Amino acid sequence: MTVHTGRSLNAERLDTGRHNLKCWPLAIAFLLLYIPMFHYFEPIAGLVEWIVDQSIALGRSIPGHPYDTELWTVGDGGMLGSLLTLLLFPVSMILQLAWDMLLDLPHIVFSLLFILVIPAAVILLVLLFPVILAITVPDWKHKPENWRVLEAGVEGERAALGWASGLPMDGHVFANLFIEHNGRRSETDLITVTRGGVYVIEVKNYSGVVKGGPNSERLRRYRRLPDGSLEEKEDCYNPMRQVKTHVHNLAGYLRENGVNVFVTGRVLFTNPEMELSLAYPCAEACTWDERSELERELGEGSARTRLDDAQIARIAQLLDEAISRFSGGTA
Numbered sequence: 001m002t003v004h005t006g007r008s009l010n011a012e013r014l015d016t017g018r019h020n021l022k023c024w025p026l027a028i029a030f031l032l033l034y035i036p037m038f039h040y041f042e043p044i045a046g047l048v049e050w051i052v053d054q055s056i057a058l059g060r061s062i063p064g065h066p067y068d069t070e071l072w073t074v075g076d077g078g079m080l081g082s083l084l085t086l087l088l089f090p091v092s093m094i095l096q097l098a099w100d101m102l103l104d105l106p107h108i109v110f111s112l113l114f115i116l117v118i119p120a121a122v123i124l125l126v127l128l129f130p131v132i133l134a135i136t137v138p139d140w141k142h143k144p145e146n147w148r149v150l151e152a153g154v155e156g157e158r159a160a161l162g163w164a165s166g167l168p169m170d171g172h173v174f175a176n177l178f179i180e181h182n183g184r185r186s187e188t189d190l191i192t193v194t195r196g197g198v199y200v201i202e203v204k205n206y207s208g209v210v211k212g213g214p215n216s217e218r219l220r221r222y223r224r225l226p227d228g229s230l231e232e233k234e235d236c237y238n239p240m241r242q243v244k245t246h247v248h249n250l251a252g253y254l255r256e257n258g259v260n261v262f263v264t265g266r267v268l269f270t271n272p273e274m275e276l277s278l279a280y281p282c283a284e285a286c287t288w289d290e291r292s293e294l295e296r297e298l299g300e301g302s303a304r305t306r307l308d309d310a311q312i313a314r315i316a317q318l319l320d321e322a323i324s325r326f327s328g329g330t331a
Contacts, residue, residue, distance in 0.1 A: 001192075002316075003165045006176040006323045009187060010153040156205025156270040160190055163291060164201070169194050169299045172316045178326035181252035185326070188246045190268075193315050196298045197305030200250055202243040202267045208233065209275040214240050214282035224275075239267045240284045257318050261311060262304050266294060 157175070164173040171194030178187050190201040209230055212219035219238050222230040243265035251263040265284055269276060272288045286294045301307075307315070 001165050001167050001169065001194075002172045003161070004172060004174045004177075004316075004320060004323060005161075006174070006178060006326070008154065008157060008176040010150050010157065152205045152207070152271075156203050157189055159205075159270045160201065160203040160268055164190055164192060167192075167194075167295055167298065169196075171195065171312065172319070174319050174323070177319060177322055179246065179249045179253050179322060180326070181249040181256070184245075184249060186246050186249050188250070191250065191319065192298050193307070193312055193319070194298055194301075195307055195312070196301030197307060198250070198254075198261055198263045198315060199298055200243055200246045200263060200265045201294075202239045202246065202265070203270060204239050204267060205270045206236075206274050207271050209277060210269075211277045211279075212238065213279040214238075214284065216279075217241065240282060243267055243284060253322070254315060254318060259311065259314055259318065261307065261315070264305055266297075268294065 161173070161175045167173075171192060174188070174191040174193075176187065176189065177191055178185055188200055189203040192199045192201065206221060207223075209222040209224055210219050211222065216238055218235045220235050221233040223233050225231055247263045247265040251261075254261060254263070267285050268291065269285070269287050274287065276285060276287050278285060
């Protein structure tokens, strides 16, 4: 199988969060260095500009990050640094004035006031810390809502791609591909194009017990407790309905480009410990233990799904074009 990869939104969200964590030490270093240097204005300006430049450079290394855009051109660090310096300038001047006044006072009075000024300066800087973060750390408020959920999603995508790329058949597998049809864009986890047909595979790495109807809008998720009972967790949008949207968009995209073929949708649950309990049998759903049946289906297909070599080549070309258009991935 030839592997073609696009952009994974889950992986990018994790990368963005990790980037923000890398920037935190820069912002904290700035705060700590500002305290002993509060009466030296010029060094602070240079330090701020350097910190912001480093933050932007890190952000640009992540595709899709807010700093990975033409709006952020060379010299932005200087601009943002100047804004931050202007913001802190009144604080710097107040502290400088207080310091000069203290030096002119008798030793005892100086000591008493010094004890008051230093905590006041620290409190003021702590209050300004969110402003410092907002400028030096991109998306500092953005944290993945649930890191474990995102990490599980990325793990599932990688497991499914590893399985699909090792299938003993000729063809193509496309990972994290954006498809647009009639103004609606969807991100597909996997698309396989083989002699057996075109299959859109939605990947879910759920844990616990999943129950519901194949056509219901949402599925219920449960956690199995040590005594064997079930504790209800959050429900989720039904992936069997989700994959139908992907199938519709992909079939429409291919049809717009002169390829009229049948597209099949499947949902692959990659967690081997997950228990799937549907109200009635559903052809779209496939657990990890059942993936051999999905493998057979991908290879053999049916009379209405099978493709010839010319169709496979044309579909692969169109999907490569979609990768280039929307995600800048690689083949």
